[in-house]
Amino acid sequence: MINDLEGLDRVDWSSMGHAYGSADEVPLWLRQMASSDPDVREEAFSSFYGSAHHQGDVYSCTAASVPFLLALAGDPQVPDRAAVLRLLLSIGRAALDRDGVYYSPSGHASTPYADVVPQLRERIEDFVRHAADPDPRVRQAAVPALGLFLDDAERAFALLRERLAAESGTAERLLVVETAATLAQRVAAAPGPVTAWLTALATDPALDADIRLAALVHRAACTPEAIDAGLVPTATGLLQRLAPAPDPEAPRADRGPCTCADTATEPAPDHGTPPQIAAVFADLDRHGRVHAPTTELLTTFHRVLDARVPERTALLTAQLRSPDRATRYDAIAMAWDLISSWRGDHTGLVLLLADCLLPDDPYTAAEAADTLGKLPAVLAEPAREALATLVEAHRTTHGPNVWAARHPLLRRAHQQAVTALAGLGDERALPSLLTALDTGTDAWRALQAVGHLPQCAGELTPRLIPRLADADCSWPWGSGTALMAALNRLGDPAAVPALTTALTTALGQEQWHTAGAALHALASIGPGAASALEPVRPLTDAEDPDLRFAAVQALWHIERDPADAVPRLTALLDTTKNHDAADLLGRIGGPAAAALPRLRQLTEAAHPWTRALAATAIHAIAGPTEAEAVLPVLLAAWDENDSTADLVVACLQRLGPAAAPALPRIHAELARTRRSGDLFSTVADDEALQGAARAVIDQTA
Numbered sequence: 099m100i101n102d103l104e105g106l107d108r109v110d111w112s113s114m115g116h117a118y119g120s121a122d123e124v125p126l127w128l129r130q131m132a133s134s135d136p137d138v139r140e141e142a143f144s145s146f147y148g149s150a151h152h153q154g155d156v157y158s159c160t161a162a163s164v165p166f167l168l169a170l171a172g173d174p175q176v177p178d179r180a181a182v183l184r185l186l187l188s189i190g191r192a193a194l195d196r197d198g199v200y201y202s203p204s205g206h207a208s209t210p211y212a213d214v215v216p217q218l219r220e221r222i223e224d225f226v227r228h229a230a231d232p233d234p235r236v237r238q239a240a241v242p243a244l245g246l247f248l249d250d251a252e253r254a255f256a257l258l259r260e261r262l263a264a265e266s267g268t269a270e271r272l273l274v275v276e277t278a279a280t281l282a283q284r285v286a287a288a289p290g291p292v293t294a295w296l297t298a299l300a301t302d303p304a305l306d307a308d309i310r311l312a313a314l315v316h317r318a319a320c321t322p323e324a325i326d327a328g329l330v331p332t333a334t335g336l337l338q339r340l341a342p343a344p345d346p347e348a349p350r351a352d353r354g355p356c357t358c359a360d361t362a363t364e365p366a367p368d369h370g371t372p373p374q375i376a377a378v379f380a381d382l383d384r385h386g387r388v389h390a391p392t393t394e395l396l397t398t399f400h401r402v403l404d405a406r407v408p409e410r411t412a413l414l415t416a417q418l419r420s421p422d423r424a425t426r427y428d429a430i431a432m433a434w435d436l437i438s439s440w441r442g443d444h445t446g447l448v449l450l451l452a453d454c455l456l457p458d459d460p461y462t463a464a465e466a467a468d469t470l471g472k473l474p475a476v477l478a479e480p481a482r483e484a485l486a487t488l489v490e491a492h493r494t495t496h497g498p499n500v501w502a503a504r505h506p507l508l509r510r511a512h513q514q515a516v517t518a519l520a521g522l523g524d525e526r527a528l529p530s531l532l533t534a535l536d537t538g539t540d541a542w543r544a545l546q547a548v549g550h551l552p553q554c555a556g557e558l559t560p561r562l563i564p565r566l567a568d569a570d571c572s573w574p575w576g577s578g579t580a581l582m583a584a585l586n587r588l589g590d591p592a593a594v595p596a597l598t599t600a601l602t603t604a605l606g607q608e609q610w611h612t613a614g615a616a617l618h619a620l621a622s623i624g625p626g627a628a629s630a631l632e633p634v635r636p637l638t639d640a641e642d643p644d645l646r647f648a649a650v651q652a653l654w655h656i657e658r659d660p661a662d663a664v665p666r667l668t669a670l671l672d673t674t675k676n677h678d679a680a681d682l683l684g685r686i687g688g689p690a691a692a693a694l695p696r697l698r699q700l701t702e703a704a705h706p707w708t709r710a711l712a713a714t715a716i717h718a719i720a721g722p723t724e725a726e727a728v729l730p731v732l733l734a735a736w737d738e739n740d741s742t743a744d745l746v747v748a749c750l751q752r753l754g755p756a757a758a759p760a761l762p763r764i765h766a767e768l769a770r771t772r773r774s775g776d777l778f779s780t781v782a783d784d785e786a787l788q789g790a791a792r793a794v795i796d797q798t799a
Contacts, residue, residue, distance in 0.1 A: 117152030121159035161213035471518030549587025591626030684715035
């Protein structure tokens with residue numbers, strides 16, 4: 099490890115802070131970045147990114163580290179100068195976006211732009227030198243600085259043209275073109291010359307297709323107002339000419355199709371981490387991978403096209419039909435981004451995702467099945483037979499226990515296809531789900547799917563009940579909660595004794611979230627859960643509003659006695675469960691008339707959700723006579739908070755012809771191309787919203 103970080107110990111690091119407190123550790127991390135031990139270096143970079151550059155933030159200690167990072171980047175003895183340069187550029191990019199005072203969570207103030215950007219501009223000659231370094235990794239890390247921190251546009255442009263001529267690697271050349279576009283968008287003197295150069299590159303038939311495609315995309319990014327109908331067809335034509343990249347992940351040496359004879363196995367499990375949590379981190383790792391050299395370029399292209407959904411669909415069609423497996427794989431995430439964010443007829447894309455469900459490519463098939471499984475049934479339906487075909491092919495070729503296959507790619511592909519098929523309510527998923535429950539192999543994943551098959555409760559419930567007795571109920575996301583959520587969706591009375599036991603056990607251990615889950619499951623069973631009334635009834639007077647509401651809801655669904663339930667729900671309107679209470683009162687309907695006075699008061703509440711729920715409940719209870727009164731409340735809530743759209747439009751649908759004054763707002767909603775809702779809304783919510791909006795139009799015509 100080098101020791102010539104002059105002045106490092108003279109900095110008062112203890113006076114500075116980062117995301118998790120004092121910056122005392124920063125000098126140690128900086129020294130360890132120069133270690134000859136790769137594990138030490140990796141830990142040092144991880145610690146710095148996680149604390150001193152947490153989520154892209156720039157603290158005073160981050161700025162104070164810049165001179166030392168520059169020294170490390172310029173020292174040939176440092177084993178991984180490219181990683182140091184990537185860190186510097188990450189800090190620099192973040193600082194460019196933060197002109198002003200920034201306060202860390204611990205209260206330390208910094209001025210990222212003023213503290214960092216001048217340092218990098220002063221040392222631009224270092225970056226110019228690194229951009230021509232013999233090490234391609236160093237060059238690749240340094241080139242973006244020419245577009246970000248070299249203010250002499252003419253010189254920066256000349257250097258980038260030189261680099262394009264000198265580079266032979268695809269990734270390096272694409273980066274040079276991207277950096278030129280960055281320069282054009284940052285420096286006032288650059289756009290004209292750079293866009294003219296990009297146009298020349300894009301139309302030069304002597305150049306490779308990847309460079310022409312990059313020039314085309316980045317020219318569009320520089321001049322979005324000039325995008326025309328020929329852009330995407332030209333781009334897709336170039337995309338089809340690209341040479342295939344190496345295959346995405348395939349663990350075997352021959353990279354061929356996997357078989358049960360393969361020796362690849364999953365990594366040893368961490369017995370201290372719940373498997374579903376481990377799977378989340380595995381997904382994060384997988385989703386961060388890039389397999390094709392053009393993926394970042396195409397991601398930029400989609401960002402430039404933005405709301406042009408037909409053009410983006412045409413581009414994705416070409417990507418998903420590419421002869422290059424890596425391009426097809428990376429297109430799957432882009433297809434999800436388009437479908438989940440933008441409205442439109444996505445049937446063609448869903449069918450192309452279904453075409454990726456090939457038994458001999460489990461890596462791609464798993465990703466496609468995972469994406470299809472995230473779609474609501476109304477959108478995923480065209481892929482039903484392809485999913486079923488893949489599931490059956492796996493079982494035929496690899497045997498009935500393929501759910502637990504030793505080969506990790508085959509195993510994931512099968513499990514994702516099964517859960518996606520179950521999400522469509524298709525019983526052909528059942529055999530593999532039963533295997534999961536019978537063997538215990540990845541049963542947590544099966545639990546997420548079984549609730550979609552209530553018609554199979556007779557086979558599923560007896561397998562879930564024994565698990566409940568041994569389930570982990572100590573935390574809200576444990577197996578006990580997952581089991582009760584599955585039983586909730588199945589609604590099978592055979593589960594009542596086990597749920598009753600789980601409820602009483604949870605109460606005795608003061609596990610309120612588990613008790614609530616048991617109550618919700620009992621409520622879904624309804625009158626068939628009458629034997630559970632003894633432990634349920636006392637909870638309707640519980641101090642905790644969540645537990646009390648869950649108990650009242652269960653009481654109503656089991657007994658259907660409005661004389662008992664309605665006063666309790668009316669009292670809950672004055673608690674944090676007022677939204678849930680109003681919703682249940684509305685579902686009770688006419689027998690909940692005693693709650694109308696309080697609900698009318700809530701139509702004047704400050705929170706738009708409260709007003710909208712109260713108005714919805716009033717109409718559901720009192721009927722058409724209240725339409726004129728609730729309509730303005732609903733529309734005002736919708737205007738104030740767009741996330742109420744699902745609730746409001748569903749109520750407008752029930753208003754019938756009385757909703758006619760809302761038609762302008764309905765038409766405006768359907769004219770939107772971006773999906774409606776907030777952070778917690780789903781694609782299914784937006785599809786339901788559109789369906790209800792169209793129904794409002796039909797019934798008011």
